[in-house]
Amino acid sequence: MSAATPKTTAEATSAPAYKRKALFAAAVGYGLDGFDLLILSFALGGIIATFGLSDVEAGSLSTITLFGAVLGGIIFGSLADRYGRVRVLTWTVLIFAVFTGLSSIAQGYWDMAAYRFIAGIGIGGEFGIGMALAAEAVPANQRARATSWVGVGFQIGVFAAAIVSAPVIALWGWRALFVIGLFPAIFAFVIRRGVEEPDKFVQSQRGQTAGESGDSAELPTFGAKIRALVKDRATVKITFALIVLSTVQNFGYFGIIAWLPNYLSEKMDLGVTKGSLWTAVTVIGMLAGILIFGQVADRLGRRPAFWIFQAGAIVSILVYSQMTDPSALLIGGFFMGAFANGMLGGHGALLAEMYPTQVRATAQNVVFNIGRALGGLAPVVIALLADSFGFAFAFALLPTIYIIQFLAMFLLPEKRGVELE
Numbered sequence: 001m002s003a004a005t006p007k008t009t010a011e012a013t014s015a016p017a018y019k020r021k022a023l024f025a026a027a028v029g030y031g032l033d034g035f036d037l038l039i040l041s042f043a044l045g046g047i048i049a050t051f052g053l054s055d056v057e058a059g060s061l062s063t064i065t066l067f068g069a070v071l072g073g074i075i076f077g078s079l080a081d082r083y084g085r086v087r088v089l090t091w092t093v094l095i096f097a098v099f100t101g102l103s104s105i106a107q108g109y110w111d112m113a114a115y116r117f118i119a120g121i122g123i124g125g126e127f128g129i130g131m132a133l134a135a136e137a138v139p140a141n142q143r144a145r146a147t148s149w150v151g152v153g154f155q156i157g158v159f160a161a162a163i164v165s166a167p168v169i170a171l172w173g174w175r176a177l178f179v180i181g182l183f184p185a186i187f188a189f190v191i192r193r194g195v196e197e198p199d200k201f202v203q204s205q206r207g208q209t210a211g212e213s214g215d216s217a218e219l220p221t222f223g224a225k226i227r228a229l230v231k232d233r234a235t236v237k238i239t240f241a242l243i244v245l246s247t248v249q250n251f252g253y254f255g256i257i258a259w260l261p262n263y264l265s266e267k268m269d270l271g272v273t274k275g276s277l278w279t280a281v282t283v284i285g286m287l288a289g290i291l292i293f294g295q296v297a298d299r300l301g302r303r304p305a306f307w308i309f310q311a312g313a314i315v316s317i318l319v320y321s322q323m324t325d326p327s328a329l330l331i332g333g334f335f336m337g338a339f340a341n342g343m344l345g346g347h348g349a350l351l352a353e354m355y356p357t358q359v360r361a362t363a364q365n366v367v368f369n370i371g372r373a374l375g376g377l378a379p380v381v382i383a384l385l386a387d388s389f390g391f392a393f394a395f396a397l398l399p400t401i402y403i404i405q406f407l408a409m410f411l412l413p414e415k416r417g418v419e420l421e
Contacts, residue, residue, distance in 0.1 A: 019137050023146055023149050025130075025133070029129075029130045030157070031154060031157030034153075034154040035157035037062070037158070038157075038161035042169065044058045047174060053109055061112065064116050065116045069121070070370070070372065071124060072123065072124025072125050073124035076125030077125060077361045080125065081361045081362050084201065085198065085361060092124075096122030097182050099115045099116075099122065101182045102115045127364065128351075128362075128366075131150055131348030131364050134348060135348060136199075142298060144297035144298045144302070144346055145295060145298050146294075146349075147347075148291055151290040151347075152287055155287040156287070159283055162276070162283065204358050225362040228355070241412050244408040245409075248401045248404060249341075250372045250374070251378040252341070255378035263395070267390075270329075279333070282336060285337030285341075286341035286344075289338030296309075301416040302412070303409050305346060307406060311402075312339030316336040317399045320333065321393075322396070348364070351367060352364065357420060382398075385397065
């Protein structure tokens, strides 16, 4: 990052065109995350047949990808705080692209598991770094809307995977899905080449560099960044609350999206075609909810927005679990998706506001990926409950997690409209 033309850089990163480019780059990157997770789900049937895997082995490929994402989030979050948001996001896309492509030529379980783990490392950095980039690229009063657009990118990636997966598998088989996964990664790499680092990050780096030439200020090490998340009692409370929020967010999302198609097609007797359509309406609700949440959070504040959507998630999931009429399930799915996943974009703004610039991407990725790892247990937990008590009962219990999330909001200060540190 050059410091020779500070005025030019500051002017470039404050222009409306820059904000749009930065948000678009961040959203496309996070869209890769959603696209990858869902194409793997669609490909599992073919992978099982090709390699003769058990259901447990096949399911472990998703878990391995998420574990890779946790590791990648921690590594690349720290690197982004040192070398820049845009630069490190570009590195993550290259890793994702190469190992997604290699997944298409896997010859068995172990090399596929290795490819999925390393691809997961690549996509693991997308959430936190993209959210940090979006939060730093816009004024304080637009922050939640900006990070919500990044969350929309994830849902569009999921939606795109849902649209292309079935016809691609029918025409060319499951391996072609991973070849197609290369193209959005290349696209993301290209658009990021024209995006500057946000001025907030550049100023932070200059301040630390100036400190180095004076007394003792240094760029924080990885260990120092992790310690910054628990540096005092107040920060421990904040980090704990954000891990709770991230865990519930991911648990609710994975719990719904992993089992909803099966629940609708088999348990509600809608069949595969209608089950897919009804699930798509729920995904559209998720997308709409993210956009609405950003507006509410920037106008009313973070706490009111989360509380409104948490209450909506509790009610909508509970009501949905009791529905049996197909029309009611279609409408109810939209609202359940909107409330249960609408908060996703708000996590980016909330995490950005709680930590200083020099550790922001690290904090985003560490906290959210811990939540993703814990929340990724949702499909297993719901399956165990469903085996004993039925899917309707399992879904009916899901709202209890949002009560925990509701209470965690009391531990977080309100920072709507406050400039980032």
